[in-house]
Structures are given as structure tokens and as C-alpha cells.
Amino acid sequence: MRNNGRQAGFGVIGTMNRKPLKHRVTLARVARESNVSVTTASLILSGRPECLAQFQQQTIDRVRHHAKELGYRANLFASSLLAERSSFFALVIQGGHTEDLRGWQYGAYESELLYGVTEHAPPDTYPVVATSGPKISEARVHSIERIMAGGVFGTIVRTPEPLLEKSLRERIKRGYPTVVVFPDQLDDWPENAIDVDNFAVGQVAGKLLAARGCKRWLVLRDAEYHAGQRLRQEGNRDVAQRQGASWDVLELPVGSESPELDRMVATRMREDRPDGMFAMTLRAAAATVAACRELGIVMGSDLALVGCDVAYRFQAPDPSITSVDVSWFEAGGEAMRRLVKMTESGESRFKTVLLPPRIIEGQTCPVPPGGIE
Amino acid sequence: MRNNGRQAGFGVIGTMNRKPLKHRVTLARVARESNVSVTTASLILSGRPECLAQFQQQTIDRVRHHAKELGYRANLFASSLLAERSSFFALVIQGGHTEDLRGWQYGAYESELLYGVTEHAPPDTYPVVATSGPKISEARVHSIERIMAGGVFGTIVRTPEPLLEKSLRERIKRGYPTVVVFPDQLDDWPENAIDVDNFAVGQVAGKLLAARGCKRWLVLRDAEYHAGQRLRQEGNRDVAQRQGASWDVLELPVGSESPELDRMVATRMREDRPDGMFAMTLRAAAATVAACRELGIVMGSDLALVGCDVAYRFQAPDPSITSVDVSWFEAGGEAMRRLVKMTESGESRFKTVLLPPRIIEGQTCPVPPGGIE
DNA sequence: GTGAAAGCGCTAACAG
């Protein structure tokens, strides 16, 4: 008494013997209703003028009418299967910033990156998104690997987690177009990466201070600093030397926060009396603002301050901070452009791109009328 | 002298006469190298124990070995095509917050939503993401429509743009599982939407003030207020009345910003001398903080303030603001759960869900030890 | 234990 799920009294087309798929609106269905073949329907609905040219207006109208009535849309997966390159690429970004209340704003950067990517994606190209995070699970890694190799035409990854890095490199080696945005260790990515030009960041900050005529510079960096901060520092010192300005560094101990940090900065400022400061991190800039408040220093006139990635950090009555940073929107755009270029050329590598920094003017260090340099 | 792109001296399998697809690593290839049929390879690589049981260990090892060596991953699009429900769903979020510097932080919310969605997605299920925005183009709308109906098993949309709304409703009518998160006009979405319970937001804020023993309440809302703010207001008044507290409203004119806004609030505070305030928007809360600074009022002791969605807005030396809001991560999770439930049950509608608000404690209004209620 | 073959929805080459 086997039934096999076959629908009784139902015109069974073909010999398929499993439960009928939810009656999807397929091209075949549109063609059937319009009394044309699938080819005709396909060609007409493709919309290309050279295709439309060969059909009678009447046929065109009929097919379009039925397609609209049925709410037909081409199945992108079926199309992707056939196409030389699918309509999908993988995008791996970071999630979970909210758990740490201090880091919540980074979520905004991820959004910006995503938006930059989607805005620069070719028409009818879509990102399949996966989120990676600090405590990424094995299963998640597997899932990301699946999508990276599961038919997409390329992958954009923001700061790959160590667990992911291995398979990422394997993908590249196998010739899959891949772009890494803001890798943690830029030195490990001489190819296929996009990052800020940190040396230029330091230079631009320096030029801003130079333009204000600053002569006693103080730079704030983390005690444990990575390649990025070292480059910023070198770029900055480079300008200071050419400017004939004194240049000194204050290292901020890791883990130290407001108000100890503020006091530490204030103490140093009282000693050195700098007229120009470059804060390489958000907490450094915040501590400087707090120190100035304490010391009664008016930022922008007594002291020029340039920060990094702190443009948004403004709240009355504190002054807005002049910031040198990179647009994540642009970074996303650049990543997308590179990905497209690779798929078009068939290459799977490109020399790592360093994006020029941008200045977001704040009150702590006005930009000279003509800009810098 | 036609060549037709046929590769000379190359074993042409089948009669296909177009340029050979980039040699992908397909199941067939793995099968060939392993000297088994595609069926065998498929079953073995599916990993299901009941399938593996019927093969010799030797065969299994061989197939696995070659799959690994070739870097084989199943093409998810091909799988999706065959499956009852595809592995993909559409997720439409908002982008372009950065253009307006004041609104940049909203990008963080979008991220949180995305993360909530992906974290609650079933294994091996991926979002195909599209970004919509304020000045969305025709082409973009079309693109989003394509993906919404192009084979995904459902769609999650955050605050659909008017241009999108029509096709969204059509999708729902046609039975495609769809979830709207935070619609602008909740009244228009008695079904298929997820939003905060704004009445509860007002109530919770009220209970916090009540717990502090406040007797003279002042509520700040926008002059042009929408359904959400009205509900917050009603929920709040409800508690005030039961508490026997006086309850009054100050309407903030649209477009007015700091410092005029601050002054307006300060003036009213000087007149009314409220001991409890409920600021329904970010700018209202910010203006209150500024007013207190001006008036020398110590928040948290002289005055209790509860805001909405302002938990993150903290910068020394201002006090952190106690905030009643909703977790966008949770909202994303709930949306995903609903979507999955709909696809499983075959339904395409559900009664709109109102999420309970959460409290993020700040210094402006401590939460009583046992919580509220 | 293993393989052949159908078919998911679509496109494009080719034939009429």
C-alpha cells in the first residue's frame, strides 16, 4: 500500500516521484499561460532590445502581461548556475560590537563598509553576507567557508579571524578572487588587501599642525603599538623634522582609562606645554580633551589637536575634534572595484592598495583655507 | 573560417558549443578522480551517517581525500535550485547614514540588526543583502525586487521605503514569507511586522521615575510626533496618574537644535521645577543634559531623567543617561525566528509582534535594586 | 555497495 506521496488525480508531468515543489512561478509557467515556448518567454523577458526586435508586439505584450500577472521574477540561482560568473559574491563582516558598550560605534563602520560595497556593486549583483566575530565558532567558520566557495564569484572579507585566515589563503591560492579589507597585520598581506595609508595619516596630521605654526609637538600612542601606529608615528615625525618642530611621544599604558588617563595626559601637558598634539587613537584624543578642560586650555587657539577616527565624537560643550581617517564607504567601494576587476581579468591577485586619508575638520585644528600641500 | 570558440584537440564532452566554463571544482570532477559515480560522491560528501553506512570505508576515504585535495565545496545555488526551500533569504537594510554626520550612529543599529539576523539564522542559511536608503533609485528598487522574488525563501526588510512598499505587499499577498522590522507607520502593519512596544516604553520609563519617588513629571516630545511617540506618551501618563504625580509635556519644535533647544528646556525647567523627566528622543535628552548643566542641577539626585535609545550617548563629564530602548539584535533575532516559522508552517502571515523594551541603566536615573514592578 | 538518470529553472545554440 505504498503511496509515495504521489498526488492522486493530479496531472503528473514527468516521472518525478516526490512531493511537488511549492508551485513556483517559473518561466515555463509564464510561457504556458502565454502560449509560447520558454525560449520566447525568456528572450522577451530579458528585455534586450535586439531580442525584442524579433517578436511581434502582440506576443511581447502577451508574455509581459502574464509575467506581471503571475508576479514572475527570474530565479537568480538558476541563472547563476548557468552564467560564467554568478550574480553573487560573499561579504564577511564583523558583528557583535554591541556586547562591549565601549565598542558599539564600530558597528557603524561595518555598516558603512557594507554600504560602500553594495553601492559600488555592478547592477544585479548581490552580496551574500556572513558575520564573523571575536569568538567565532567552528560551525560558523565552516559556514563561511561554504559560502566563500559555494558558487559566488568572489569574496570580500573584513579583518579575517585567525580561524578563517587559513582557508582564505587557500581560496586565493586556488584562484578565487578575494579582497581583504583592513587586515590586522598588513605586513602579512602584500597582496589582495586594502588598508589606509597610515604613513600618510601621520603626515597629514603633521601638515595640519605645521600649517597652524605649531613648534612643540606631542604625540599620543598606545604603549603596545602595532604596525599601523608605528607608520602613523613615522609619517608624523617626518613632517615635524622638516618643519623644525620639537617632537615627543607619550605612551598610554594599555587598559588605562578615564580619569587616570586624563590625568596622565594633563600632567605631561603641564610639563611640556605642547602647542600641537597628534592623538593616534580615540581614547588618546578623548583624554586630551579632558585634560584641556582640566587645565583650562582652549583647543584650537592655545593648542591644536588632530585625532584619528574621532570625527564623530562630538558633544557640546566640548569642541569637535579635527580627525584624519579613512572612509569605510570608500574602502568598501575600492574593494568592490578590485573584485570586479579581478573577475574580469581572470587574475586572482593584486598589489595591496593603500587608501589616502581624508580630513574631517573640527574645531581643535582648523584646516588652512587652501587645504594642505 | 568559423571557430566557434571550440577548443581544438580537446575531448569535447557533450555537444555544447560555447566557451568552456572556468574549470570549476564540481562534484562530477571529484567523482571522476575518485573513480566513483556522482551519486556515490554526493552521498558520501553529504556526511549523513545513514548514507555513509552503505559504503566501504575505503571508498569513503578515497572520495573524501580527493574532495579535500581539490578544495571541493558544493555549489549552493545548484543545491538551492533543487531544495524545497533555498539556503538564502533576502535582507534589506538601510545604508547611507554617514552622509548626515548627525545620523552616523544609526549605522551601528543596522549592524546590530544584521548581526541579530545572522546569529539566529538556521545553519547554512545565508542572507542576500540589499541596502535601501533615503534617495533610492528606480534601478535599486528593481534590483531589490529581483532578489526578493528571485529564489530566496523569504525576506526581512527594515523600514521599507515607500517605493518598495508596494511590491513588498504584493509579495506578502502572493504568499512569500516576509517580515518588516520597525515600519515607519506601525498602524499600516497589523501583520508581518516587528516593532517595539512603545506603550510599554512609556510605562517602563514611568515606573523608573515612580521608583525614584518623582512627583512632578515633565515629558519632552517632538512637536510633530508620530504614532510611536504618542504611545510612549500614553504609557507614561498612565503610570504618572496611578502614581498621583503631576504630568506635563513640553513640545520641542522641529528643526530646533542646540543651543536654542537647550535654552527652551532650561526655561521650562526653571518654571516647572520637575523632579522627573522623560525625554522621548535623543535630542530631547541631550537638551535636558545641557539645561541641567546650565542650571546647576545634579542629575540622578535633584532630577531623574529617562531617555529613549540614548544609552550609548555618554561622554565625561556628563552623566550617562538611563535609557529605555529595544535591542536591535533581538529584533533581528525575532525577525529571523518568525521567518523560519513561516516557511516551516507554510503560512505567510503572523500577527505583528511588539518587543518588550529593555532598560540600560545610567547615572541619570538609577534602577531600584529589585528592578521595576 | 554502487550507478544511471531525471529534473530543479534558466539560457543559448541551433533548427525550422
Next chain:
DNA sequence: CTGTTAGCGCTTTCAC
């Protein structure tokens, strides 16, 4: 001008 058909990569019956 329009239809037939092969095949994209995969899963799933069913037969040997």
C-alpha cells in the same frame, strides 16, 4: 519569427 533541446551542478529515486 518561434520552438526544441542540451546542459549548468546538484540531489534523489530506483534499478542492478
